[in-house]
Amino acid sequence: MILVKTEAGQQVLKDRSVPLTPRQRSAFIQFDGKRSIDDVLGSGLGIGREEVEQMVALGLLAPLAGQPPAAAPAVSAAPAPAASSGRSRQQRYKDAYPIATQLTGSLGLMGFRLNLQVEGTTSYEDLLALAPKIRAAVGPEKAAALDKALND
The missing domain is CATH 1.10.10 (Arc Repressor Mutant, subunit A)
Structure with missing residues (x-):
C-alpha cells in the first residue's frame, strides 16, 4: 500500500x-x-x-x-480516545504517566532511553505518541493498563 x-x-x-x-x-x-x-x-x-x-x-x-x-493498515496502536469517557486529556496524562514510568523503569538498562523519553513528556499527546514503543518493549499484556489510562 x-x-x-x-x-x-x-x-x-x-x-x-x-x-x-x-x-x-x-x-x-x-x-x-x-x-x-x-x-x-x-x-x-x-x-x-x-x-x-x-x-x-x-x-x-x-x-x-x-x-x-x-x-489501509490495521492500526494496532491504542484506539482513539472515546469522547464519552468524561476525562480530559490532562487527566488522562496524569493517570497514564505513572504507569508509563513504572513500565519503562522495570525494563532496566534496556529501557533507560525509553524511560527518559517518558519522563520528558509534558502532554497527553506526547505520551500517546510513545505508547506504541512502550507496548513493543513490555508486551501488550503489561501495556493494557497504560492503554486503559490513555483511552478510557
Whole structure:
C-alpha cells in the first residue's frame, strides 16, 4: 500500500507540532505517494510497522487516493480516545504517566532511553505518541493498563 502525507502531516512537517523521532521523520518524508509501506520499511531507516501505523492513527499519513479502504493498515496502536469517557486529556496524562514510568523503569538498562523519553513528556499527546514503543518493549499484556489510562 502507498501512503501520502495528509494536510495535517504537511503542517507537522513544517512546524514540528507532533514530536517525531529522527527515524520517524526520515521515514515520514519518504511517504511521497510513490513508495509503498514495504519500500519505506525496507529502506534501512530502522522504523517499524507500528510506528507507521501510529502516524496513520495520528492523521499524518493516509492511503493514496483510489486505493480501497480495506487496504489501509490495521492500526494496532491504542484506539482513539472515546469522547464519552468524561476525562480530559490532562487527566488522562496524569493517570497514564505513572504507569508509563513504572513500565519503562522495570525494563532496566534496556529501557533507560525509553524511560527518559517518558519522563520528558509534558502532554497527553506526547505520551500517546510513545505508547506504541512502550507496548513493543513490555508486551501488550503489561501495556493494557497504560492503554486503559490513555483511552478510557
